[in-house]
Amino acid sequence: MLWFNEWQEQQRELVTAESFSSEEDAERVLHALQERRGHTHVPLVRDDQVSPDLLVPNAITEIQSGRFSGQFFYARAGHHHYELLEQLIAGAEAGNLSHPEYVSSLCFSSGMAAISATLETLALSSERRSGVVLHGRVMYPLMKGLLVPIREGSLTSKIGGFAGIEVDTTKPEEVDAELQRSKRDGIHVLAIIYEPFTNPTLEYTDTRAVADIAHRHGVPVIVDNTFLTPYLQEALRLGADIVVHSMTKYFSGYADRLGGVVTGPKAFMEQLKEMRTTKGNVMDPGSAWVYAAERVPTLADRMKAHILNADAIVTNLLRNFEDGGIRVLHARGHSDVRNGSTGGVVSFVFNGGDEYAFERSRRFTKYVLANREVCRVATSFGEEQTLILPYAGMMGDVHRLSAGHIPFGLVRVAAGREKAIGPVIEYLREGIRQAIWS
Numbered sequence: 001m002l003w004f005n006e007w008q009e010q011q012r013e014l015v016t017a018e019s020f021s022s023e024e025d026a027e028r029v030l031h032a033l034q035e036r037r038g039h040t041h042v043p044l045v046r047d048d049q050v051s052p053d054l055l056v057p058n059a060i061t062e063i064q065s066g067r068f069s070g071q072f073f074y075a076r077a078g079h080h081h082y083e084l085l086e087q088l089i090a091g092a093e094a095g096n097l098s099h100p101e102y103v104s105s106l107c108f109s110s111g112m113a114a115i116s117a118t119l120e121t122l123a124l125s126s127e128r129r130s131g132v133v134l135h136g137r138v139m140y141p142l143m144k145g146l147l148v149p150i151r152e153g154s155l156t157s158k159i160g161g162f163a164g165i166e167v168d169t170t171k172p173e174e175v176d177a178e179l180q181r182s183k184r185d186g187i188h189v190l191a192i193i194y195e196p197f198t199n200p201t202l203e204y205t206d207t208r209a210v211a212d213i214a215h216r217h218g219v220p221v222i223v224d225n226t227f228l229t230p231y232l233q234e235a236l237r238l239g240a241d242i243v244v245h246s247m248t249k250y251f252s253g254y255a256d257r258l259g260g261v262v263t264g265p266k267a268f269m270e271q272l273k274e275m276r277t278t279k280g281n282v283m284d285p286g287s288a289w290v291y292a293a294e295r296v297p298t299l300a301d302r303m304k305a306h307i308l309n310a311d312a313i314v315t316n317l318l319r320n321f322e323d324g325g326i327r328v329l330h331a332r333g334h335s336d337v338r339n340g341s342t343g344g345v346v347s348f349v350f351n352g353g354d355e356y357a358f359e360r361s362r363r364f365t366k367y368v369l370a371n372r373e374v375c376r377v378a379t380s381f382g383e384e385q386t387l388i389l390p391y392a393g394m395m396g397d398v399h400r401l402s403a404g405h406i407p408f409g410l411v412r413v414a415a416g417r418e419k420a421i422g423p424v425i426e427y428l429r430e431g432i433r434q435a436i437w438s
């Protein structure tokens, strides 16, 4: 992969070992997120165009003056709103690098669109035009659905996809072992992809350690940072090569927009852009405007509110139950996450044997479904309201939980931005009480 060789040279100049939680750095990220660069909204519908909803004024002016560059001629190929959004995201992801100009961003129609286009482009940019993707053990289930687990003997998946090998990235030595094993077996590894906080078990992967190992094997590292957002972790700074986000979650903040974004080395991003233009998985320009003008500038403040509420739920509620029936998954203190935070999602697991824990979790599901006035059952996170996801209730059977390496009694709580978190805490307290003792 030519782009990767060039990038590794550039990367040596970029990665610093500075402390990650300095307030000065946070200020720089905040500033990048709030910068609007003086753009104004470009209307999508104009009555003097041949294809009114897809042309933008610049193209017409350029065509009329004979200077047409083609850049903004057709929205699938390029639009001012994408550029605005992409500059903001690149500023947040790479603003603290010594050479932010080495990196750029591209927005997509959804997180999955961003991830699949990234993998497809990686495959096409490799000499062999194919390969295997190493992926984290616990991940967003559809991400795993994109991959065919070859070590488990499977040769097909429902949607085609890529060959995949599961590896526990929270143990970097296992990444090293798997890369060595793949090499011995003649398997070409395209990339390794994981979430720094596993969803929903919240185990931490040390990107510095994984990137060191992967780079020694010549393998690029992709971090899905949907949970942390660049406000909490700038993964490129830690040695990641490509960062992806589902913008549908924290970036959107109101569960009203789909979106995805990729940030990476410019040479790779040029190939990715060609893929996006041709396959058409681009973000709608209207959404790009809303993200750029409203959502990205408020991300940091919204994240602070989620984190505050998540911390309150842990401290004022879940810790009190730790002697009486649950285990809290909310590790703190990782120095590569700003302020050692774990973000706005917390999980807890009902204790006991598998059957007992599964049953408690199902009772908890019943409680939330019957009492929806304070929290909702939903698979998303980053909304105003606190969202609950009891895995036993959602997945229904223990086989799916086992396949995803999810404890049978696990409940995920995606803290909302409620100004008064007291009622949420009381609501959860009653649910846990009923699940354990009724």
Ligand code: PLP
Binding pocket: 110, 111, 112, 113, 140, 143, 195, 199, 224, 226, 227, 245, 246, 247, 248, 258, 259, 260
């Ligand atoms: N990555 C993570 C961590 C997610 O939680 C999700 C969705 O839940 C995705 C990727 C996929 O994103 P989208 O739903 O925007 O396609």
